[in-house]
Amino acid sequence: MQEWQEGSHGANFAHKKDRKESLQLLIALHDTYKKIAWQRLPGLHTYSQLLKWQMRHMRFKSRRNEFRAFLTKEEIDQILHYSDKSLQLIALEDVAEKEITLLHGDVVHHNFLWCTDGQLRLIDFDLAHLGEADDEYILWLHRVLPAVDYDLAKVFAELPELKRLDKRKLHRLKYPNELLREWLFAVDLPLDQQLVFLDYLVPFTKRALTYWPKLWYDIDRFVKK
Numbered sequence: 001m002q003e004w005q006e007g008s009h010g011a012n013f014a015h016k017k018d019r020k021e022s023l024q025l026l027i028a029l030h031d032t033y034k035k036i037a038w039q040r041l042p043g044l045h046t047y048s049q050l051l052k053w054q055m056r057h058m059r060f061k062s063r064r065n066e067f068r069a070f071l072t073k074e075e076i077d078q079i080l081h082y083s084d085k086s087l088q089l090i091a092l093e094d095v096a097e098k099e100i101t102l103l104h105g106d107v108v109h110h111n112f113l114w115c116t117d118g119q120l121r122l123i124d125f126d127l128a129h130l131g132e133a134d135d136e137y138i139l140w141l142h143r144v145l146p147a148v149d150y151d152l153a154k155v156f157a158e159l160p161e162l163k164r165l166d167k168r169k170l171h172r173l174k175y176p177n178e179l180l181r182e183w184l185f186a187v188d189l190p191l192d193q194q195l196v197f198l199d200y201l202v203p204f205t206k207r208a209l210t211y212w213p214k215l216w217y218d219i220d221r222f223v224k225k
Contacts (some may be wrong), residue, residue, distance in 0.1 A: 010110035031134035033101035
């Protein structure tokens, strides 16, 4: 904990205020393209979200036997099914390109820091890169949805700012990004750390899979509106 962070604490996406304030911070960051030509600055790269997710899917599939100690075959098959089908939908997207801007790259709750002056601040830019703002809003929603029981309608109702997100990209929320990333992270942890992390990850996974069919349905309904 750095000295300037003492007394501060991370955001909690289960709280409406934290969801609203964190989204507003991201919007402010992304809108900097209006004043800063980020693409002209050295050291910032772009990457394909689809390609990254395709590689993550392949890695998860290749290591599926390692997960059998913690998940059932049916649960692993479910994760792979949702991942594969969503990637197919994403590959078929016909979405106009938007402005390239600066993306934070790691919109996890503890990178949104409530400071002692009552302000929420965004920290830890070591994964910053260039891309379309919509891609980061999708990643932020991946983080937020588990905290609201995957209630997509609730989030969109309370945050009208999300109207800036192209609805045709909502299919990306069908991709079980959190599950794939966390399991690939878990299996490489030292045993003592792995056991602690799995106490959280196993029930998180089982809970997510119970919500995924409804989430899939809700996304389709939003896209067709």
